[in-house]
Amino acid sequence: MHVSACHISLYYYLGFAFLMMHHYAAAVKVFTNILTYINRTEQYHTRSYQYYQVSYINSLSLSLSLSLSLSLSLSLFANYS
Numbered sequence: 001m002h003v004s005a006c007h008i009s010l011y012y013y014l015g016f017a018f019l020m021m022h023h024y025a026a027a028v029k030v031f032t033n034i035l036t037y038i039n040r041t042e043q044y045h046t047r048s049y050q051y052y053q054v055s056y057i058n059s060l061s062l063s064l065s066l067s068l069s070l071s072l073s074l075s076l077f078a079n080y081s
Helices: 004-020 024-040 051-080
Strands: none
Touching: 004 024, 004 051, 024 051
């Protein structure tokens, strides 16, 4: 058994590290994995004392992955235009 807030924070910082190293595909993959994990286990986090930390990391991961995918799609669109 693991502490889910620690698990979620580890994946968030791993995705952020990939982002800083310009490994965008790996960063999107990590953020997607952690977002699916949070959504799959969301019913258990509401009763936990770590609920606010999990929801904060969830919002950060979602905003980073959305902005990253949007910027990548816009750059691909600009290259093909």
